Each structure stands twice: as C-alpha cells, then as structure tokens.
Amino acid sequence: MNFRYREEIGAYLTLPVSSSVSHKFQTSFAAVIADFIIHFTAGEGTMNPLSILVPASLIQEAQTGWTVVLQSDRLFLGPFILPAGADIRLVEHTNITDHQLLNANLSRIKRSISLFGRSSAVSHAMVNHERSDAPLAEAIKLLNTGSTNLSLFTAFVGIGEGLTPSFDDFLAGMLFIDRFYGYNRFVVAESFFEIAAARTTRQASQQYRFAANGHFSRQFEQFAADMAKRQIDNSELLRLLAWGHSSGTDILCGIWYYLSRQVNING
Numbered sequence: 001m002n003f004r005y006r007e008e009i010g011a012y013l014t015l016p017v018s019s020s021v022s023h024k025f026q027t028s029f030a031a032v033i034a035d036f037i038i039h040f041t042a043g044e045g046t047m048n049p050l051s052i053l054v055p056a057s058l059i060q061e062a063q064t065g066w067t068v069v070l071q072s073d074r075l076f077l078g079p080f081i082l083p084a085g086a087d088i089r090l091v092e093h094t095n096i097t098d099h100q101l102l103n104a105n106l107s108r109i110k111r112s113i114s115l116f117g118r119s120s121a122v123s124h125a126m127v128n129h130e131r132s133d134a135p136l137a138e139a140i141k142l143l144n145t146g147s148t149n150l151s152l153f154t155a156f157v158g159i160g161e162g163l164t165p166s167f168d169d170f171l172a173g174m175l176f177i178d179r180f181y182g183y184n185r186f187v188v189a190e191s192f193f194e195i196a197a198a199r200t201t202r203q204a205s206q207q208y209r210f211a212a213n214g215h216f217s218r219q220f221e222q223f224a225a226d227m228a229k230r231q232i233d234n235s236e237l238l239r240l241l242a243w244g245h246s247s248g249t250d251i252l253c254g255i256w257y258y259l260s261r262q263v264n265i266n267g
Contacts, residue, residue: 001055002085003075008049008215012036016071021064021078028059031068037202038070040077044088045219049210053088091221093180098228099266102259105227109256112237113249120166120246121159122253136167143261149187150175151195158200162245168196168204169247172211173254174262179214180224183263188212219243220251 009015019031019038028041041047042056052070058080066078075082117123125136139156147153153171160166178186188208197205210216216224223240226232240248259265 001058001080001082003082004053004085004088006047006049006051006218007087007089008213011213011215012050012209013038013070016069018070019068021062021066021068024062024064029062029064032202035197035202036206038068045217045222047088047218048207049213049215050206051217054082088218091218091225093225094229101231102228102265105232106256106260108232108234109227109237109252110260112234112241113252113256116238116241117249117252118241118246120161120250122166122170122250123246126253126257139167143257146262148185149189151187151189151192154192154195154199157196158204160246160250162247163201164204164207164244164247165200166246166250168200168207169244169250170254170257172204172207172216173220173251174258175208175254176211176214176216176220177224177255177258178262179212180216180221181259185263216251220255224255 013033013036017033019033021029022032023030027043028039028046030040031038036050039048039051040054040059040062041051042054042059044053047053052075054077058077063078067076069076073084075084113123113126121136125140136156136159139153142152150171156167158165158168160168175186175188178184193205193209196208215221219240223232223236237252240252242248243251
C-alpha cells in the first residue's frame with residue numbers, strides 16, 4: 001500500500017509539510033496547508049496538482065483531525081505510514097493538427113451542454129446571452145469585446161453555487177485552455193489572485209492558480225489533450241457534465257467558449 005502524487009506538486013508546495021485532515025467527504029478528504037488545500041483521493045482522474053492518490057480503503061477510514069505529514073518519499077496519515085510510489089506524470093499535449101476534428105468536437109460539446117448540462121448562472125448566460133437581464137450578461141459582453149485582462153472580471157468572481165462557484169469554473173476553464181494550448185492571451189496579475197482569494201472560496205482561488213499554469217484535474221487535462229486528436233464520445237461528455245454541483249458544465253462552457261469565441265483554432 002503506497003501513495004502517489006503528481007510531478008507538478010513542486011510548483012505549489014515545498015515538501016515536507018505538516019497538517020491534519022480538515023474535511024471528510026464521501027469519496028475524498030482534505031488537509032489545509034498555508035494557502036492551499038491538499039486533496040486525497042482514490043481516483044486518478046480527479047487529481048489536481050495538489051492531490052494525493054491513496055488506496056480507497058484509506059478514504060473510508062480517514063477521520064477529521066488525523067495528522068498528515070507529507071514527505072517526498074513517505075506519507076504519515078493518522079496511524080498509517082505509506083511509502084511513495086512512482087510520480088504521476090504530466091498529461092502531454094501536442095500541437096493541434098486536426099482542426100476539422102477539433103471543430104466537430106466543439107460542436108458536440110455545445111450540443112451536450114444544451115441537452116444535458118446542469119443548470120447554473122453560466123449555463124443560463126450561454127443560452128440567454130442576448131438578454132440584458134441574463135445572469136452574467138455583462139461578463140459575456142465584456143468577453144465578447146475581446147478583453148484578455150482577467151482583472152477586469154473580478155466583479156464576477158464568486159458568482160454561483162458550490163465549492164467552486166459557477167463563474168469561477170467558467171473563467172478557470174478558459175484560462176486553463178489558454179495556457180494548456182499555449183495561446184497565452186490572458187493577462188493574469190498577482191492582484192487578480194489576491195482579489196479572487198477575498199471574493200470566492202479557497203478551492204476556486206486555488207483552481208485559478210492551477211489554470212494559470214495550464215493545470216487542472218487530470219480528467220479535464222486528458223479531455224483537453226484528446227479533443228484535438230480524436231472524436232470525443234458522448235459518454236465522456238456526460239461524465240464531465242455531471243462533475244460536482246455544476247462544475248463540469250461550467251468548465252466545459254469555458255472550454256467551448258474560449259476555443260469557439262476567443263481564438264482562431266483553424267491555424
């Protein structure tokens with residue numbers, strides 16, 4: 001029985017670190033360390049850069065208050081001591097070559113969001129973007145002008161429900177794709193992160209920092225890499241759309257909006 005972590009963890013934490021289990025969920029638990037949250041999970045696809053992969057049995061046994069000491073080669077978790085397994089390597093993304101395939105996948109994403117996406121302030125704005133009273137209508141108008149300085153959008157940070165509110169998921173999804181695909185159009189000053197930390201949840205603020213480095217949960221990183229190389233199945237989209245309260249829908253809205261409205265993907 002061992003634990004594993006993503007090789008990108010060093011971009012956010014200097015090991016070793018010490019904390020305790022702060023939150024216990026049905027399929028994961030968490031420990032707060034300084035400005036970050038370490039996420040413990042048994043599912044590799046759900047791992048963000050600060051996630052630790054542990055056996056499913058430990059997810060069930062973990063208790064709030066358990067001591068957590070994370071070293072590069074060892075994890076002390078309550079009464080358990082786990083050696084480190086092999087690092088989980090980066091999801092690789094090659095240059096886009098099949099623009100026709102990517103466009104077809106974007107059409108499939110849009111259709112799936114319309115048919116099966118979960119209701120949120122973002123999904124309502126996507127459907128009713130021409131109505132002045134639509135949720136986040138002003139944010140969409142600002143995006144449509146081609147604005148790339150994220151500091152202009154801080155008034156909308158924190159809007160929506162969930163651990164990562166709807167607008168935060170949407171904007172982070174766009175920022176992630178901007179960095180992951182190497183467009184690097186968005187300007188993100190340190191002040192943006194400071195304002196976001198004051199206006200939204202710790203989880204959403206952390207997600208913005210991941211996205212600014214082209215990182216996200218592995219399921220979305222793999223999806224972003226795959227949609228330029230192969231046809232995306234509807235079953236894959238349904239799983240992503242069902243993620244969280246409305247996070248999957250809102251993140252996919254951000255991915256679709258960025259590649260459909262913000263950049264020229266046709267080479």
